Amino acid sequence: MKKKWWHDKVAYQIYPKSFKDTNGDGIGDLRGIINQLDYLKDLGVDIIWLSPVYCSPFVDQGYDISDYYNIDPKFGTMEDMDELLAEAKKRNMYILMDLVVNHCSDKHEWFQKALQDPDGEYGQYFYIREGKGDKPPCNWRSYFGGSAWERIPGTNKYYLHLFAKEQPDLNWENEKLRNEIYKMINWWLDKGLAGFRIDAIINIKKDLRFEDFPPDREDGLCSPGKMLEHAKGIGDFLKEMRDKTFRKHDAFTVAELFNYKEEELRNYIGEDGYFSSIFDFSTHLIGASEKGWYDRKPVTPNAYRDTIFRSKLETEDIGFLANIIENHDEPRGVSYYIPEGECNDKSKKMLATVHLTLKGIPFIYQGQEIGMTNNEFESIDEIDDISTKDEYKVALKAGYSPEEALKIVSKYSRDNARTPFQWDDSENAGFTTGNPWLVVNKNYREINAKNQINDENSLLSYYKKLIRLRKNEEYKETIVYGEFVPVYREYNNVLAFYRKGEDKTLLIIANYQSKDIELPFLHQNNKVLINNYDSLKMDDGTIVLKPYQAVVLDV
Ligand code: GLC
Numbered sequence: 001m002k003k004k005w006w007h008d009k010v011a012y013q014i015y016p017k018s019f020k021d022t023n024g025d026g027i028g029d030l031r032g033i034i035n036q037l038d039y040l041k042d043l044g045v046d047i048i049w050l051s052p053v054y055c056s057p058f059v060d061q062g063y064d065i066s067d068y069y070n071i072d073p074k075f076g077t078m079e080d081m082d083e084l085l086a087e088a089k090k091r092n093m094y095i096l097m098d099l100v101v102n103h104c105s106d107k108h109e110w111f112q113k114a115l116q117d118p119d120g121e122y123g124q125y126f127y128i129r130e131g132k133g134d135k136p137p138c139n140w141r142s143y144f145g146g147s148a149w150e151r152i153p154g155t156n157k158y159y160l161h162l163f164a165k166e167q168p169d170l171n172w173e174n175e176k177l178r179n180e181i182y183k184m185i186n187w188w189l190d191k192g193l194a195g196f197r198i199d200a201i202i203n204i205k206k207d208l209r210f211e212d213f214p215p216d217r218e219d220g221l222c223s224p225g226k227m228l229e230h231a232k233g234i235g236d237f238l239k240e241m242r243d244k245t246f247r248k249h250d251a252f253t254v255a256e257l258f259n260y261k262e263e264e265l266r267n268y269i270g271e272d273g274y275f276s277s278i279f280d281f282s283t284h285l286i287g288a289s290e291k292g293w294y295d296r297k298p299v300t301p302n303a304y305r306d307t308i309f310r311s312k313l314e315t316e317d318i319g320f321l322a323n324i325i326e327n328h329d330e331p332r333g334v335s336y337y338i339p340e341g342e343c344n345d346k347s348k349k350m351l352a353t354v355h356l357t358l359k360g361i362p363f364i365y366q367g368q369e370i371g372m373t374n375n376e377f378e379s380i381d382e383i384d385d386i387s388t389k390d391e392y393k394v395a396l397k398a399g400y401s402p403e404e405a406l407k408i409v410s411k412y413s414r415d416n417a418r419t420p421f422q423w424d425d426s427e428n429a430g431f432t433t434g435n436p437w438l439v440v441n442k443n444y445r446e447i448n449a450k451n452q453i454n455d456e457n458s459l460l461s462y463y464k465k466l467i468r469l470r471k472n473e474e475y476k477e478t479i480v481y482g483e484f485v486p487v488y489r490e491y492n493n494v495l496a497f498y499r500k501g502e503d504k505t506l507l508i509i510a511n512y513q514s515k516d517i518e519l520p521f522l523h524q525n526n527k528v529l530i531n532n533y534d535s536l537k538m539d540d541g542t543i544v545l546k547p548y549q550a551v552v553l554d555v
Pocket residue numbers: 060063064100163199200256328329
């Protein structure tokens with residue numbers, strides 16, 4: 001495998017709105033990020049991905065962009081952005097922005113012009129089709145609920161929006177539009193961005209027949225995933241984008257890619273792939289149901305292990321996955337992957353151990369490193385997220401009471417990850433001196449960065465140790481490039497694997513349960529590099545791990 005500059009990096013996702021507010025308006029800003037760069041540097045972060053900070057009406061929290069060339073005043077100015085780039089560079093850090101080009105905002109100039117003249121030049125920037133009688137062109141559902149088509153007032157024409165109706169899909173079949181996008185990408189890369197996280201990209205290729213599929217819910221609609229199965233030829237767009245933009249800049253790109261076909265993996269992330277990497281969402285899909293969140297099944301330790309093994313083995317010889325345990329679209333990983341009642345310091349460290357020793361590029365989501373958990377939402381009014389509101393309705397429709405529906409959506413809501421970062425134990429967790437835009441998790445007095453920063457046993461310090469190990473000259477090659485080999489698969493609730501490098505072998509064992517486990521162990525001369533307990537019992541050909549104990553051994 002040809003070595004790339006980003007292979008050995010550790011990345012961190014910032015959700016700017018909830019990271020750090022510096023002007024008291026209750027909304028995180030670029031200045032807040034600049035002020036905390038040293039915190040991130042100290043953690044060991046190299047690459048920072050910023051969720052969107054472009055101009056936006058915030059219907060979908062910035063994923064609805066009304067101007068790709070400007071910073072939303074809520075976050076600051078272009079000067080702030082330039083300063084962030086310069087300050088990051090000083091620290092040898094890299095900045096990625098979010099590239100949201102499947103759709104834009106309905107307030108974007110292009111769409112405003114398209115509305116005025118649906119048959120004109122800008123109408124071609126979107127998918128606009130005649131209705132069928134008084135119905136939309138076909139029965140596709142949007143990801144956020146309801147029809148994916150919205151009627152243009154005063155006409156029988158509809159535009160396509162796979163997400164909210166305020167997020168019209170851009171017509172990638174139109175070369176003019178594609179060139180506009182490439183121009184914009186290059187403009188940012190020329191400014192000094194290191195690359196992009198690429199949003200919802202699988203959706204840019206549509207099944208252009210725009211026909212019905214068999215409905216999969218009682219609303220008579222079918223999920224957009226169905227349509228994607230029939231959309232052929234996305235590779236042409238992605239290749240063109242890569243060649244006209246990223247490749248020239250040696251940019252790092254990581255794509256959000258659901259619903260891809262396994263045999264295409266090499267095209268996406270192989271040596272000559274369209275992207276540098278894609279996120280590994282495999283564990284996030286465990287237990288998911290077409291019916292909605294109310295029908296999801298909890299994740300078991302064995303399922304988590306088997307799923308991770310499958311996706312790592314599948315990509316082993318192909319390329320690098322970007323590993324996450326959470327992001328801004330998911331509940332908090334520690335609340336989601338650890339069985340109820342067992343989420344504590346040890347189990348959080350166990351998940352971290354696995355996360356940072358797997359093959360791939362680790363992405364830490366803000367607050368993960370201090371163990372932020374799901375929030376207990378007291379009412380649906382406390383929730384801002386558009387998709388949670390839809391799933392709440394779906395649960396009510398399925399017959400759940402409002403209390404039950406709230407409980408269900410609280411478990412999976414994207415707002416769990418979006419509550420403000422917990423910096424310290426002062427009011428509003430030190431996030432803002434004003435009114436935070438979203439509730440602060442009530443546990444901020446116990447869980448916050450200040451508590452942990454000088455405590456060498458804290459989760460935060462543990463993350464630092466893991467990251468330091470990744471960068472340790474002696475182990476770096478093995479952690480970055482070493483072969484991934486599962487072990488102890490026949491034991492329930494044990495997640496263990498080797499990383500076999502050229503001259504070192506690491507063994508990672510995680511006891512994913514609340515009781516001891518004894519395993520056969522034959523490595524004579526071994527060294528404990530990481531341990532989330534003070535000691536480790538090894539004798540007579542066995543090793544005993546305590547509840548949620550996790551270790552990294554040099555064997
Ligand atoms: C991606 C984003 C998500 C957003 C959606 C539409 O999935 O991560 O936050 O709602 O795309 O842009």
